Amino acid sequence: MTFIVTARKWRPQLFEDVVGQQHISTTLKNAIENNRIGHAYIFAGPRGVGKTTTARILAKRLNCENPNGGEPCNNCKSCNNFLKSQSLDIIEIDGASNRRIDEIRTLRESVKYAPTSGQYKVYIIDEVHMLTTESFNALLKTLEEPPEHTIFIFATTDIHKVPLTIISRCQRFDFRRIGMNEIVKLLAKIAESENISIDEESLTLIAKKADGALRDAQSIFDQVVSFCGEKIDVVILKQMLNLIDEEIYFQISDSVLKKDFKAAFEVAEKIYSNGWNFIDFINGLIEHFRNISTVIITKTTNFIETSDLLMERYLDYADKFSEGDLLRILSYISKVQNEIRTSQNQKLKVEICLSHLIGFEKSATISQLLEKSGNFVQDTIKKKTDLSSASYRNTEESPPLKLNITDELQKRSQIDKTKKQLSNITKDTPAKTSISSEVKVTENNLTDFSEIKKNWTEYKNIMTKERFTLGPLLEHTSLSTFEKNTLNVDVSHKEDVMILSSSVDFLSKRFNELYKAKINLIFRFNNNIAVQNTSSNSVNTEEVDDIYIDHPLVKSIISELGGREIK
Numbered sequence: 351m352t353f354i355v356t357a358r359k360w361r362p363q364l365f366e367d368v369v370g371q372q373h374i375s376t377t378l379k380n381a382i383e384n385n386r387i388g389h390a391y392i393f394a395g396p397r398g399v400g401k402t403t404t405a406r407i408l409a410k411r412l413n414c415e416n417p418n419g420g421e422p423c424n425n426c427k428s429c430n431n432f433l434k435s436q437s438l439d440i441i442e443i444d445g446a447s448n449r450r451i452d453e454i455r456t457l458r459e460s461v462k463y464a465p466t467s468g469q470y471k472v473y474i475i476d477e478v479h480m481l482t483t484e485s486f487n488a489l490l491k492t493l494e495e496p497p498e499h500t501i502f503i504f505a506t507t508d509i510h511k512v513p514l515t516i517i518s519r520c521q522r523f524d525f526r527r528i529g530m531n532e533i534v535k536l537l538a539k540i541a542e543s544e545n546i547s548i549d550e551e552s553l554t555l556i557a558k559k560a561d562g563a564l565r566d567a568q569s570i571f572d573q574v575v576s577f578c579g580e581k582i583d584v585v586i587l588k589q590m591l592n593l594i595d596e597e598i599y600f601q602i603s604d605s606v607l608k609k610d611f612k613a614a615f616e617v618a619e620k621i622y623s624n625g626w627n628f629i630d631f632i633n634g635l636i637e638h639f640r641n642i643s644t645v646i647i648t649k650t651t652n653f654i655e656t657s658d659l660l661m662e663r664y665l666d667y668a669d670k671f672s673e674g675d676l677l678r679i680l681s682y683i684s685k686v687q688n689e690i691r692t693s694q695n696q697k698l699k700v701e702i703c704l705s706h707l708i709g710f711e712k713s714a715t716i717s718q719l720l721e722k723s724g725n726f727v728q729d730t731i732k733k734k735t736d737l738s739s740a741s742y743r744n745t746e747e748s749p750p751l752k753l754n755i756t757d758e759l760q761k762r763s764q765i766d767k768t769k770k771q772l773s774n775i776t777k778d779t780p781a782k783t784s785i786s787s788e789v790k791v792t793e794n795n796l797t798d799f800s801e802i803k804k805n806w807t808e809y810k811n812i813m814t815k816e817r818f819t820l821g822p823l824l825e826h827t828s829l830s831t832f833e834k835n836t837l838n839v840d841v842s843h844k845e846d847v848m849i850l851s852s853s854v855d856f857l858s859k860r861f862n863e864l865y866k867a868k869i870n871l872i873f874r875f876n877n878n879i880a881v882q883n884t885s886s887n888s889v890n891t892e893e894v895d896d897i898y899i900d901h902p903l904v905k906s907i908i909s910e911l912g913g914r915e916i917k
Contacts, residue, residue, distance in 0.1 A: 355568070355572055356572050360536075365379055365420060370527075371400050371404065374525065377523070382417075382420045391503045391504065391522075391523065392516070393503070394505075395525025396507060396525070398563030399525045399564065401507075409432070413428045413440065415429075439468040440472045441474070443457070443473065445477040445481050449481045449485060455488060461497060464497075464499055470499055473501070473502050479507070486513050490515055490516070493519050494519050504520065509524075530562075530655045534550070537567060546575060547581045547582065549582075555591070570591070578590070599635060600663060602707065607671075614701055617700075618697050628696040632683065632686060679707060682710075683703070799831075802869075809865075813860065827841050827846075827873070828842075835870060837872065839872065847873055851873050854872075
């Protein structure tokens, strides 16, 4: 018996057998059952998705003598004649070879004649977009008002090439790309019927190679069977179809995590030695990182078209990449995808591309950097405070902490935040400014000024731990006088007065809670104390900047966020 290719042998003969186009099959069946048959149809969609097959089933059903609802019987004389290509009432025309106006004129003359045995005379014109402009114009009038017994069915893969005047006279049906799972199920059914052993991974590779075209998948299936026989092995299948091994993509993503630059050259050499196309490799690499991105964002593999084994491997990346990292990777590979097409040395381009990918550092958001910065400042202040407290623990009166790097940085930050408030202060501002606050406390056990001085250093250390934005500012203060439950505190920097005064309620309340007192704090600017502090606690600004600029966090801010040092 003569061999019949799978695409022809398994061509659907009923609407229900058409794969992946249920929205069209149901519409046509309902139109037939409700006697709402149009005089012209146009089927548009990619190759190998069932346009011509659906047109044949529709034509066969329209002339069927014993229809089964919306389906043809495939047993009557009309159906048998059509299956044997002997029907005179169903005419198939190839638009590519009958595109001239003379053929269309002949068609216009033939539509006048009634069907020989069936109810309708059906014209199926495949690849109708190949007709010339003159042919379309000649067909317009006949297409708009054909005889009652004539029905036109057009099929095209390039609907945009068909004039709108033609489309507007037809009922348009858009065929969609067939899903990979549907192709795999049909191929598995065919393989089982043909007694062919094939695993799921091989079926997935064939379906993926077909790119949504069922006819292409069936043709590849025939080719694989001819090469492998009745038992298909996935390794041999990859060799025969010259498919890029999926393991390479996982090797690259693992190398990005491990920073293994050697893999960039190993992968490029493997692609070159196996004769794989570098452009196909870049396309596959984009799809690979797209799958990883999908898993990380959706927390599921429902949007990935691959085998179950590979889906499990993609799930392993769920917590290893961030969304920002994947966006940078996909953006970079997409740029390489455009550049590699015009590259004279594609292997070198791929090596550079993979080296860049592996060298990518993990990105951090601004909030994450600020959080790390805050933790760094708090930890540094805490260490400095603990050291200072231990050094002066046995002294009668603890001197203030020396100005350190974090103190200077905190002061600069607070100055920026209060710049707008300071703009209202004029040059005529008096030497001393004070803002007071009253705090009600039931007890008052702290009345001696010398005792207050002994506790002041401890109070500053406590506030440094509790409020790292206020603690460093208290280091630049000095107790002045104490009278009538009011403690006057001199501040060496005018900017600090505004900040401390805005929080005087909290500072006074916390002081009274700690020492069971009823004391009001008043902060005021004193130029004399500023000169004194400058001489005793002077810091080399260049030395501070040099020490701080070497910190890894500062380097990250400069490199990742484009920051710069302001002196």
